Amino acid sequence: MFDFPFKSIEEALYMNGHGIYVWSVVLVVTFCLIYAFAYYKIKLKKFKKKFNEPN
């Protein structure tokens, strides 16, 4: 079930020419998810700061 079909890392990156599609999607998805988490985390932090500051 876990068989590595590629001979080397380079081949895994290249994937017979399809690598660019696969890896670009992987990159974009990761970037978007990280961005979303960071965005909301920062916003949340700002709110919490605002509540703690004046008192």
Added chain:
Amino acid sequence: MNVFYLEYLKLKKKTRHWIGPIIVFILIMIAYPLTVEFLEKDLEKGFYSLLWISILLSMMLATEDIFLEDYNDGTLEQTIISISSFPFLIAKKIFIYWFMIGIPISLFSFLFSLGITKNLNISLLVFPFAMICSYIFLNLFVFGSALSLNKGSVLGAIITMPLALPVLIVLGKGVIAIQFGINYLELLLLLLGSLSIIITSVPFIVSYIIKAHLE
């Protein structure tokens, strides 16, 4: 006072909002043959899709600030407190817009269709389709412009465009049906049915939305 007459007067004086959409429609129609090389066959192919989309666009232009002006100068508040049936007023207003903008555009689409396809039969059948779809689009965009009353018309267009898409698809089907002479009546009736639902529901929805905006 006769609301029809007043709305007519207002629209007539606002030349930009009355003639503007019609002129844009005509300009698109004139520009179309220039973009294709003058081959009769190619002209016919894309003509109707362009026709429906330009009707859509000019209706969007027409309703851009159907309520904005009344909202800005305070007329909406006055009408809400003085008039007993606000939805009815909105329905009348939409009808006036259709009468002043939608019908001329339908007539022009008949003329352009005749000019490009040289087929009187098809063009005569396209005319009722144009009349109905312009009224539907008008209602939908009135809904959109009411939603985005203080935010500009783009927001309203974003929200109402998805609602207009099924109508566009039916229109596309309709033209094919006319060209092959099959069951176009069904599609016309389908459009008429949805129009009747839209005509009766949109004024109430819009009046609710406007009241929410004024609060």
Added chain:
Amino acid sequence: MYKYIFYFSLFIYIFSLVWGVLFTQEDFVQGNSFRIIYLHVPASFLSQSIYAAMAISSVIYLIWRVKLSAYLILAMAPIGALVTFLALFSGSVWGIPTWGTWWQWDARITSTLILFIMYLGLISLHNSFSNHEKADKLLSWLVIVGFVNIPIIKKSVDWWSTLHQSASITLTDKPTIDPSMLYPLIGSIIGFFGIVICLIIISSKVQIFKREKTKSWIKDYV
């Protein structure tokens, strides 16, 4: 609780992605590009589920006036837009090697695009009303209208022929793909689902802070 969900789903997602992308056999027909499935299917699956969840919470808001469900709608809309964008993007990238085109006007793709536009519209709509409660109400109605409109668009575009393959996994039929490809797919769906739920939890927290900042209990909450 949130932390457990987050780390658990993150682990599952990364594990099944690595498994799917690197440790499965090449697809017979599509070659290596099929590996996008592990990113595309969870996103497109969730893009519709989030809208359905929004519709459910709008119904709850309209019937029982639960404030929290209104906040949930607002919290879910941007995330739904993001997920839909991911589905569209991965789908069109996948389309280049397999169909030879990055865009095709068929029922699923078109309705997903409309879904994306509707998410954008819903996000921007809420700001245009000064009274937030009225805006919540209108927004919920619009979500429901959109929920009805999506199947209509899908059906009407379906009248044309379609390129898109039918769903690989359905609840009723036996799966049509090989188990070695199926398990990482299920894993990635579960993992992505958990991650999106975590995102929704944070963004609804932000919404609650935004809307309830004057309440006294929120200070204790901080």
Added chain:
Amino acid sequence: MNTELIKAENISFKINENRLFHNLTFSLNKGEALHITGSNGSGKSTLIRIILGITPQSKGSIMIINNNNICYLGHKNALKGYLSVIDNLMLHGLNNHKDLNYYLEKLDLIKFLDVVVANLSFGQQKKLALLRVFLNDSDLIILDEPFVGLDKDAHDFVKNFLLKELETGKAIVYTSHIDCEIESKVLNLQ
């Protein structure tokens, strides 16, 4: 016969968790004028809109006798800039009123009948909007900042007109920063 036109009990208003006013109680009888004062943003206009029924109050009850018979002039004057004066009067159904010429002459507007409203000065537009108040026959007159932008003569004219209306048993609600000595009740929103 009941002379009470407005009866408000414990009205509160709050929008998006911002409280504007709390537990206001007042009533208005025929022949009385209610002056609503308060600093900017204290909710004067909102209170007027609650009385008009455009904005619902958050709490409390407000009762208005004869809801449809109100003459209202807000700070937006409901005039169409691209129409002439006479067309604007027609929009409000006033072009055939029997007292129209008298008031037009008093307010120096008679010369401008065919002028497009956008070309009038701010004060003239205000006067034109006030014409609607002068020519009305409703029992309750509600004015939001009626004296802004008026010259001395027009100010006195409006004041005298309102006093005369009060004598005939009408009731007036208005907001204003300046004192104009017609009020019989003052409601101060902090």
